Each structure stands twice: as C-alpha cells, then as structure tokens.
Amino acid sequence: MDNLQKTIGQPVECSGWGMFRGESVRIKFKPAPVNSGIHFVRVDLPSRPIIPANVHFLSNTAKRIFLKKDDAEIEGIEHVMAALAGLGIDNIEIEIHGREMPAGDGSAKYFMDILKEATVVALGGEKHIFIIQEPIMVRNGNASIIALPINEGLLLSYTLDFDGFFIDPQTYEIEFNEENFSREVASARTFGLSTYVEEFKKLGLGKGVTDDNSYVIQKDGKITKPLSLSPAELRFPNEHVRHKILDLIGDLYLANVVLKGHIVAKRSGHFLNAELARKIANIACKA
Template structure:
C-alpha cells in the first residue's frame, strides 16, 4: 500500500435526482491539493460555501449522512465518500448544485466506475495515518447503535444489523480488506420496507425515491390496489 497521498487525475460528474429532495442534481469530483482532504462545495449558493467532510461536521444521520456548517447543509454523501476512501483518494474537491448528492441507482458502484475511468494520481506528501492503539467504543443509546474500533495491522470491517422483519432479521457482513470494496460492497443498494414509505414521506424525506434507486421490500402478499397506491406515492409509472 502506498504511503503517499493520492488525488484524482481529472474531474468527473454524475447527474441524477436527489433521494430525499427529488431535485435534479449534478455532483462533480475534482483533483485537490495535498493535505486538503475531502471538501464539498455548494455551488448553488451565493459565495459557494465549502464544508470539510469530517465527522465533526455531521449534523444528522436519519436515512443518510448530512454535513452542516453554519446554515449550509449537504446530505446523502455516504456512497460518494465511501467510494473515495476505498479507492485510495485522500484529497478531493466535490462540487454539487443542490442540498444533496444524486442517489443514482442507490449504490456506490457508479462512483467506483468513474474513479477507475478517470484514474488516480500519487502526490508527494505522505499519508496522515490515524493509528488505533486501544479499543474505542461509541454507543447511541437512543437507536441502540454501537461502533467498536480495535487495533489491527489491516483495515477491515464487520457490520451487524437487526430489523423487525421475518425476512431480514439479524444479518452481518465482513469486508476483509478495502481492496475488495469495489466488488463486494459498492454494488450494495439502498432498500426500504413498504411499511416505512408513508412515514418517510410524511417526514419530508424520499421525495425522489423510486424503484430504480431503491429496493422495496414487501413482507406479505399484497394486492394490485396496494401496488398502485405504492406507485402513486413513489410517482412510478405503471
């Protein structure tokens, strides 16, 4: 593994609608100088403010990751951020013309594809490693979520989740090494239970959700009338 920082060899753009806003959006990934990290610029706002994509700027995690600084917000960044990290990009300026990244097909696959097409360029500065020397655990008592970080020679992840469903109850997945991200993780798609759609819409979310950018899970046999009702909610052509 290279010990030098990396950026993109050139720029690329992806266009589509926002999962939560339903807006038509374009996000552009650009090369960036050494030691700049990931920066997201809202080019649709006067002054084109920039938010550093760091944990301290995360302001919400309801159905997506939202960054915020002062009154500026940008959401649904998780697929793009994971692709940049997994593909070894340290520095990138991301410009978006709205309050969220486009959802595309609901996965990180297109981000990985574009990064591979444009290429990666090694820079002169050394990577700034964060070394885990002892166990770290963070819990969210409200949701029951827990992250445990352990020292290791390599980067690996094990994720476990549990849903109140007889079809998707307790599940786990492991990424042994980050080089497998493109094949094993990037194609994983956003999903939603039918029972959650109406509450999400009432919460002013998933206005851009449809069957092209999310997998909809039915937990029991349904009628054509119910299918038509779902299609109306998601504005899907029947």
C-alpha cells in the same frame, strides 16, 4: 504508493436527482493538492461556500448524513464518501449545484465508476493513518460499534438484526481494500423497511426513489421494488447487510483518517457510525 495520498487526474462530472428530495443536482469532481482533504463547494449559492467532509461539520444523521457550515448544508454524501474511501482518495474538491448528492443506482459503485474515469493518481504526502491501539466503543440502546486493535489492515464486521421481524439476522465481514470493496460491497443498494415508506411520505422525503435505485423489505420478508411493488432481484443474497457495511465505511471516512483495526458493528446506523468517527477524529487530533 499505497501509503501516499491520492487525488484524481482530471475533472469529471455527473448529474441526476437526489433520492430524498428528488431535486435535480449536478456535481463536478476536481483534483485537489496534498493535505487539502475532501471538501464540497456549493456552487449554486452566491458565496460558493466550502463545506469540509469532516465529522466536526455534521449537522444531522437522520437516515442520511448532513454536513453544514454556517448557512450552507449538504446531505446524502455517505455513498460518495464510501467510494472515495474504497479508491483511497484523500484529496478532492466536489462542486455541487444543489444540496443533495445524486442517487445514481443507490450504491457507491455509481460514484466509483465515475471517479475511475478521472484516473486516481498518487501525490507526494503520506496518508494520515490511525491505528486502533485500544478498544473504542459507542452504544445507543441495543446498537453498538467497537473498534479493536488488529495486527494489520482494516477488518469490518456487521450484524443486521430487526428483532426477528422482516428478515433473519445477517452477519457479514470484509477485509477492506479496493478490490474487496469494489467486488463485494460497492454495488449494494439502499434499502428500507416497508414501515419506513409512510414515515418518509409524511416527511415529504423519498421523492427521488425509483425502482432501480433502492428496494423495500416487506413485513413478510419479501423483497420488492419501492414504486411498482413487483419482486426485486437482489445483487447479493445478503445485499442488506453489505449496504450497511458500505454506509459504515463512508461514515467513518468523515474522521479524515485511514483506519487500521477491527470495526465490529451491530445494528448501527448513521448516528452511531458518526459517533465513532467523531471519537476517532478527536483521538487522532491529540495524537
């Protein structure tokens, strides 16, 4: 069953507000047939355009993932993609009334819990598996990711480093499977550095940020809630680096394959994650 493609057994809905624009949004997850993939449907637009969750439809990677097809765009999908990867869901239709995914609690657990309510079911076809045969590397300044061959499974390693500012460097490694992802990574929340706050305000973003769906790392290393600035309690001592792993998993799932290999990332964000996903997707297409 682990090698069979999966979808959900029944439709399930949720609603909320987008973290970046603060706009109200409703989504419905619906079962999809084998080999149909993951795609979003903008039901708020007259033509109900379909946007595939595929790295080739990337529009932007500034602080979040944007997908675009023709004039229709969707953003902030990385936590949903991570939840789908964690549950091994290959085929699903996601109707969305709005352009940004709901923030939930700022993690992938919010979406995992909703999808589990719909029950994950196996389909007939085999998963599209991509085994790393030789190193694949992407780099941008002092940030890098390399995909390496491994005997079996998927191992992800991440090093978080702000050049000695804010917090000490953190490194985390996880053998990826549903149990480990659900227990160790899925609930890690979005965070930002205090220096991002003014930047976001100038851009008119962060309107959906609450004290419950994110936290801020101050220059002196203190962890605070974003609005009240009162001390924030972390879900893990190293929640920051775990969330980076979460984003990496979601971004790489845009390659539309189940990866087998060792992913070693240092200081990477959505841009570099997506570049690796693009390289993998291109190689997989030629295989």
